[in-house]
Amino acid sequence: MNRKQDIRERLTNARQRTLRMLDEIPPEFLTRRVHDFYSPVGWHFGHIARTEEYWVCRALRDPLRDEALGFLFADLPTNPKENRANLPLKEKIVDYMRDTREHSLRALEAQDLNVHDPLLADGFAWEFAFQHECQHQETITELQCLIQREIGPQERPEPHIWVQGIKPQMSDVVAGTFVMGTDWQHAYDNEKPAHEVTVAPFKIGRSPVTAFEWSEFIKDRGYETDSLWSENGRAWRDEEKATRPEYWHVDDGGHFIYGPTGLRAIHPDEPVASVSWHEAQAFAQWRGARLPTEEERELIAHGASPRTVAPREGPDPVSATDGVGELLACIWEWTCSPFMPYHGFEAFPYDGYSLTHMDGRHYVCRGGSWATSAPILRPTFRNWYLPGYRQGFLGLRLAADN
Ligand code: AVJ
Ligand code: FE
Numbered sequence: 585m586n587r588k589q590d591i592r593e594r595l596t597n598a599r600q601r602t603l604r605m606l607d608e609i610p611p612e613f614l615t616r617r618v619h620d621f622y623s624p625v626g627w628h629f630g631h632i633a634r635t636e637e638y639w640v641c642r643a644l645r646d647p648l649r650d651e652a653l654g655f656l657f658a659d660l661p662t663n664p665k666e667n668r669a670n671l672p673l674k675e676k677i678v679d680y681m682r683d684t685r686e687h688s689l690r691a692l693e694a695q696d697l698n699v700h701d702p703l704l705a706d707g708f709a710w711e712f713a714f715q716h717e718c719q720h721q722e723t724i725t726e727l728q729c730l731i732q733r734e735i736g737p738q739e740r741p742e743p744h745i746w747v748q749g750i751k752p753q754m755s756d757v758v759a760g761t762f763v764m765g766t767d768w769q770h771a772y773d774n775e776k777p778a779h780e781v782t783v784a785p786f787k788i789g790r791s792p793v794t795a796f797e798w799s800e801f802i803k804d805r806g807y808e809t810d811s812l813w814s815e816n817g818r819a820w821r822d823e824e825k826a827t828r829p830e831y832w833h834v835d836d837g838g839h840f841i842y843g844p845t846g847l848r849a850i851h852p853d854e855p856v857a858s859v860s861w862h863e864a865q866a867f868a869q870w871r872g873a874r875l876p877t878e879e880e881r882e883l884i885a886h887g888a889s890p891r892t893v894a895p896r897e898g899p900d901p902v903s904a905t906d907g908v909g910e911l912l913a914c915i916w917e918w919t920c921s922p923f924m925p926y927h928g929f930e931a932f933p934y935d936g937y938s939l940t941h942m943d944g945r946h947y948v949c950r951g952g953s954w955a956t957s958a959p960i961l962r963p964t965f966r967n968w969y970l971p972g973y974r975q976g977f978l979g980l981r982l983a984a985d986n
Contacts, residue, residue: 588692591710594959598717599685601957602632605724606678608844610731615671618730621975625727627668628720630657630677636713637684639933640691643703649687653680659936688713703933711770712933718957725895725955726976728844729831737847743838749796749852754787755908756986762883765926766964774938775964777928781879785986788876788884791902791910792917792951792981793867795839796852798859801867802828812869817862820972830974831858843898844955853901855915855979861947861971864918864980876983878921878966881950885911885963893961899954899977912961915979916949923948923968946970953977 606629614626623631634657641648648654655663656671657680671677688710697707764781765771806812807827820826832850833840839850841857859867868874888911902910923938923946931939946968952961955977969976 587697587707591692591707591714592689595685595689595710595714595717598714598721598957598959599681602629602717602721602724603678603681605721605728606674608728610735611674613731613734614674615669617665617669618727618734619975621973622723622727622730623665623668624671625724625731626671626674626677627657628724628727630671630680631659632717632720633677633681633684634658635716636688636710639703639709639712640688642933643701643709644691644695649684650680706769708770708933715770715772715960718960721895721957722953722955722977725844729842730975732842732844732846733831735846737840741840741847741849743840743849744851746796746799746839746852749794750791750902752793752797752982753790754982754984755790757783757786757788757880757884757908759783759785760883762886764879764882764964771962771964772938772966773930773932774923774925774942774966776930777926779926779928781883783877783879783883786876786880787984787986788880788908789981789983790908792855792915792979794853794902795850795856798829798856798867799839799852801870804870806866806870809866809870812866813862814865816971817866820860820862821866824972826860826863829856829858829863841898845897848898851901853903854899855902855910857899857915857953857977857979858974859918859978859980860974861918861969863974864978865920867980868982871982873982873984875918875920875980878919878948878950880983881917881919881981882963884908885950888912888963893954893958895957896954911951912963913952913954913956913958915951915977916953916956916967917951917979917981919948919950921948922946923966941968949978 609625615624617624634654692710703709761782763778765775765778767778831841840847841850893913922944923942925942949967
């Protein structure tokens with residue numbers, strides 16, 4: 585299939601899903617901020633359109649066609665999240681999405697992609713817009729969960745019985761040299777360049793830490809045991825009054841969590857989610873283990889079969905398989921590595937994508953979650969958050985020295 589046709593189809597498929605997601609949002613929530621960290625969910629739909637329009641226009645050296653909407657839907661410090669609640673009506677957002685997409689596809693049709701300009705070569709601007717749309721679909725899923733939490737339980741789901749969970753096991757990984765990162769033109773700047781890395785032997789969890797394992801940490805007073813927490817971790821815990829993963833609802837009958845369509849029972853073997861880096865660190869301490877480095881996490885992911893899995897309603901329980909599994913599309917896994925540039929990194933297409941976050945304060949997450957769109961699941965993909973962040977589908981996998 586030719587490249588333009590391929591881009592067109594992928595953009596069109598992504599957009600079908602985005603529009604389906606928009607229709608699932610209760611209209612009264614489109615302009616409402618349900619959490620301090622987030623813009624109102626309606627903003628994300630315009631932002632997807634604006635980002636595509638912006639990069640296509642930049643590539644063509646054309647001005648933005650609608651400066652006002654271009655600003656409203658920009659993720660800029662001059663446009664703080666409080667401003668982003670003044671949104672146009674849903675129909676106008678949908679019009680903007682349609683109009684910018686039509687313009688983008690017309691421009692794609694007319695453009696020769698066999699050129700040297702890095703914004704145009706092989707359709708970079710369109711590919712960037714596509715991957716960006718996929719990423720915001722996951723943010724929208726996070727917001728769907730938060731919206732369900734605001735709405736509250738419609739009915740009490742049948743709880744799972746939490747008697748025991750799968751036995752956590754570790755696999756030995758031999759020392760090895762592998763190619764970390766990629767030179768693929770359409771990878772994000774932070775994944776480049778490809779470079780050789782040598783890793784000492786280590787042990788790695790065969791699956792991410794499960795909800796049941798986390799419940800044992802709680803029972804063993806892990807949250808109250810100061811020696812398990814770093815100084816910053818303790819400060820965070822006290823400030824947040826954290827006693828369990830933020831989105832857990834526990835009553836005497838069971839464990840529940842809000843998914844994108846409402847409250848659901850937590851399966852004991854599903855990966856624990858919505859834990860911060862501080863909590864993940866304390867848990868690893870409690871188990872006498874540590875978080876993997878991102879080098880270790882990428883090394884094991886290169887062995888993973890590149891399954892393409894569609895996003896689901898929630899995580900599947902992990903299985904006690906031989907070898908290391910659940911490497912992609914299960915849960916984002918915290919690593920102990922700060923988000924920093926690889927040697928030879930060049931910010932592209934703008935500093936704000938990666939560089940401004942490479943401040944030593946953010947930590948890398950790897951793997952992708954059940955809510956990550958399949959086209960952006962890859963072993964080299966780096967996600968990052970501040971250590972106190974626990975919204976989103978974030979869990980962990982343990983590692984240890986060998
Ligand atoms: C990589 C998920 C931290 O959502 O802030 C979306 C991705 N960058 N639009 C974010 C991103 C620009 C980013 N994360
Ligand atoms: Fe964005």
